[in-house]
Amino acid sequence: MKVRIEINDNMNDEDEVIIHCSKLDERVQKVYDMVMDITKGSRHLMLSKDNVDYYIPLDSILFFETLDNCISAHTAGSVYETTYRLYELEELLPGNFMRVAKSTIINLNHIYSISRNLTSSSAIQLRNTHKQVFVSRHYYKSLKQRLEEKRKCI
Numbered sequence: 001m002k003v004r005i006e007i008n009d010n011m012n013d014e015d016e017v018i019i020h021c022s023k024l025d026e027r028v029q030k031v032y033d034m035v036m037d038i039t040k041g042s043r044h045l046m047l048s049k050d051n052v053d054y055y056i057p058l059d060s061i062l063f064f065e066t067l068d069n070c071i072s073a074h075t076a077g078s079v080y081e082t083t084y085r086l087y088e089l090e091e092l093l094p095g096n097f098m099r100v101a102k103s104t105i106i107n108l109n110h111i112y113s114i115s116r117n118l119t120s121s122s123a124i125q126l127r128n129t130h131k132q133v134f135v136s137r138h139y140y141k142s143l144k145q146r147l148e149e150k151r152k153c154i
Contacts, residue, residue, distance in 0.1 A: 001027060033095060047073050047080035054080060058097075062110045062126050063133050064089055066103040076129045096150075100124070100135040100143055108146060116140075 017035050021028045044055040062074045066086060073080045084092065089105055096108045106124065114135065115123040121134035135143050 001031075036094070045073070045082065047082050049078065049080045056080065058094065059107070059109065061107055062129065062131060063104060063106040064097075065105075065133065074131060076126075076131075098139075098143065098146055100133065100139045102136065104133050104135075106133055106135075108150060111147065114143075 019028060019032060044057050045061070047054050047056050056073070056075065060075050062076065064071055064073050064082070064086065066072075071082045071084060071086060071089070073082050082089075086099070086103070086105060089097070090099060093105070097105050098108055100106050101121070110126045111124055112127045113125045115125070117123070121136050122140060124133050124135055126132060
């Protein structure tokens with residue numbers, strides 16, 4: 001695979017990435033997915049708290065959870081509400097977010113440790129906060145695989 005960067009002074013404000021390929025194979029799809037994740041990572045999400053709307057950067061969100069028919073977005077220092085459903089967030093969020101339980105989507109970049117429990121949910125401790133979430137046995141294996149993939153990319 002050849003990789004090339006062309007600098008064009010006549011470009012508008014927005015940069016453009018074009019992938020030329022003879023067929024869409026696994027390597028090309030991974031390149032596309034990574035570029036999309038990078039461009040999504042700089043976005044903000046509108047969340048509300050006490051009747052005030054906030055525009056929070058996605059990378060500052062630790063996790064989303066469902067509680068009493070309300071979707072909460074947790075940052076290190078606060079909790080906000082969103083009108084999105086979890087399945088909508090799964091499609092909207094970049095690849096560093098992953099569902100780890102029926103009611104929880106976590107930002108993989110903020111995982112500090114996982115206390116494994118073979119008989120029930122395992123506890124995930126998050127960086128720079130006392131907050132923790134639980135990964136269900138159903139999602140545990142796929143979570144470990146995603147974390148291993150991230151480790152290999154570094």
